[in-house]
């Protein structure tokens with residue numbers, strides 16, 4: 572099979588499009604022919620490397636994907652050859668106490684496709700049966716691949732961990748990335764009033780089409796002041812900040828007394844400036860999470876399958892052009908998901 576692999580960390584030049592042996596499914600596992608995969612910033616961070624990361628080379632990148640079941644292992648009972656499937660990229664053991672309690676995202680031996688095991692930027696992948704969800708005929712491989720990781724992440728953060736309720740105000744800081752566009756849609760669907768902060772008018776216009784109620788251009792105004800004034804000097808119930816270093820101080824200022832700040836990442840850097848007086852003085856709660864449980868995956872993908880949530884696709888590249896696709900992501904000049912088609 573063809574795959575995008577790396578033999579060492581570095582820039583896009585370390586990505587290679589090569590032939591690899593097609594893996595074979597063991598007991599409880601399924602061989603999937605990938606039809607579409609989607610990029611995430613995580614892929615670039617894995618490619619660049621970080622202190623302590625250990626990859627088994629050659630490493631195959633990619634967390635998101637959808638495809639067709641080609642072969643089933645012994646003991647697989649819920650899937651058949653030919654089934655169209657979406658992939659949950661979170662791999663758990665299914666046996667530890669967290670898994671037994673339905674908190675498989677906290678599994679003792681949790682792993683993520685494309686990070687701590689071979690990923691989806693390949694023509695085939697072997698996965699546990701429980702990581703696959705059968706796609707309705709009306710849902711394309713592209714839609715499923717574009718949805719998986721970002722909707723799971725956004726749903727777990729906003730709904731499961733954040734406890735978002737109808738009528739609450741939500742500030743989404745940033746608009747271009749896949750998680751933020753999923754957050755805007757999920758918050759809107761939940762009946763919240765959605766404020767979106769971005770420094771690009773073009774991205775704000777697209778955010779409005781996804782359900783944003785109030786648009787704030789942070790290149791023109793101090794957005795935390797604007798939120799304060801727009802909420803009758805109260806502040807927002809929930810602030811979603813996946814930007815990090817560049818914005819977290821203002822996110823803390825924009826939250827109301829007793830408000831929640833949700834974070835699943837930090838595209839501008841991980842070291843956050845926190846003025847602790849705001850934290851205790853305003854009774855704030857900072858809620859971190861990453862990915863989500865399989866229950867979250869089924870819940871949010873069901874909404875995608877029903878057309879209640881529609882993934883935004885920016886562009887599509889052939890698998891062989893993963894370098895160009897990653898360069899587009901690194902440039903920041905995109906809105907929604909960048910796909911690789913195999």
Ligand code: ZN
Nearest residue numbers: 664667670678
């Ligand atoms: Zn487990």
